[in-house]
Amino acid sequence: MASTSVAVTGLVRRYGRHTALDHVSLGLTKGVTGLLGPNGAGKTTLLRILATAMSPDQGSIDLLGIDPLTARGRLEARRALGYLPQHPGFHPGFTAFEFIDYVGILRRITDRRQRHDEARRVLAAVGLSDVRGKKIKALSGGMRQRVALAAAIVGDPQFLILDEPTVGLDPKQRLRFRELIAELGEGRVVLLSTHQTEDVGALCQHVVVLAGGTVRFDGSPADLSAHAAGRVWHSDQRDPGAVAGWRTGQGSVHNIGTPPPGAALLDPTLEDGYLLLLDGDPALEEVA
Numbered sequence: 001m002a003s004t005s006v007a008v009t010g011l012v013r014r015y016g017r018h019t020a021l022d023h024v025s026l027g028l029t030k031g032v033t034g035l036l037g038p039n040g041a042g043k044t045t046l047l048r049i050l051a052t053a054m055s056p057d058q059g060s061i062d063l064l065g066i067d068p069l070t071a072r073g074r075l076e077a078r079r080a081l082g083y084l085p086q087h088p089g090f091h092p093g094f095t096a097f098e099f100i101d102y103v104g105i106l107r108r109i110t111d112r113r114q115r116h117d118e119a120r121r122v123l124a125a126v127g128l129s130d131v132r133g134k135k136i137k138a139l140s141g142g143m144r145q146r147v148a149l150a151a152a153i154v155g156d157p158q159f160l161i162l163d164e165p166t167v168g169l170d171p172k173q174r175l176r177f178r179e180l181i182a183e184l185g186e187g188r189v190v191l192l193s194t195h196q197t198e199d200v201g202a203l204c205q206h207v208v209v210l211a212g213g214t215v216r217f218d219g220s221p222a223d224l225s226a227h228a229a230g231r232v233w234h235s236d237q238r239d240p241g242a243v244a245g246w247r248t249g250q251g252s253v254h255n256i257g258t259p260p261p262g263a264a265l266l267d268p269t270l271e272d273g274y275l276l277l278l279d280g281d282p283a284l285e286e287v288a
């Protein structure tokens with residue numbers, strides 16, 4: 001039986017003198033894995049390598065039992081994976097159906113009838129049956145993103161690579177995407193790169209944190225939250241021991257860091273764990 005997991009070992013990728021991935025090793029199984037990391041962490045580089053859009057300088061990949069670093073394996077891997085890139089390219093004059101049909105041609109579904117059935121199936125899966133005859137340029141940003149997701153699932157790939165699929169979506173659209181990704185994660189290997197810690201908390205069984213080209217965390221969402229256990233508290237004013245603190249909608253300040261004695265501790269969220277994991281790390285610009 002074909003392997004149902006993906007593993008990378010010792011992946012190195014350099015851009016000139018800059019090392020974007022520095023001996024990255026990780027394993028992915030069925031379900032949704034969230035890939036978190038600050039800007040420039042190397043997430044897109046890792047995803048592009050897994051999608052066979054780029055080669056690593058060193059390391060090996062086992063993609064559902066296929067070695068995509070060989071010429072033959074690359075073709076086989078491309079049929080087994082779906083990729084939603086950070087900036088999907090569309091032909092805006094195409095209708096949604098025409099675009100997906102075209103993706104079907106690229107994916108070598110040669111039988112026209114079968115390809116059209118597949119286009120209808122994936123457009124229905126992302127809830128776009130009603131607008132399949134509309135030109136892509138006439139669709140909203142959220143709908144276009146759904147077209148990109150539909151394109152990624154043509155041919156029902158068993159490994160899905162999603163690069164920040166919810167960027168620019170409004171909260172309702174994001175929820176819709178969450179549902180779709182959760183459904184796709186049932187029975188497939190899904191790697192979801194995102195800056196949205198709430199999406200990871202809501203969707204993922206597994207989280208990997210990448211920063212400065214190395215893996216800083218690899219475990220469950222609960223373990224990432226637990227990283228902040230005893231280090232999250234609320235107070236009236238921002239506490240001096242806090243590395244970050246913000247006033248919440250309830251009026252009190254949510255602090256993370258080193259609490260004072262007797263502080264009113266809170267249950268940490270995944271975001272708290274993530275922020276504390278990377279606290280003081282030069283790779284994390286957002287919290288500095």
Ligand SMILES: Nc1ncnc2c1ncn2[C@@H]1O[C@H](COP(=O)(O)OP(=O)(O)OP(=O)(O)O)[C@@H](O)[C@H]1O
Nearest residue numbers: 015018019020037038039040041042043044045046
């Ligand atoms: N084509 C390139 N040439 C030179 N440097 C690059 C190139 N692509 C990426 N880099 C650098 O490699 C590092 C990793 O980039 P990458 O895009 O993989 O990060 P990322 O985690 O996806 O970031 P973001 O969240 O901002 O998309 C960054 O320092 C980036 O500037």
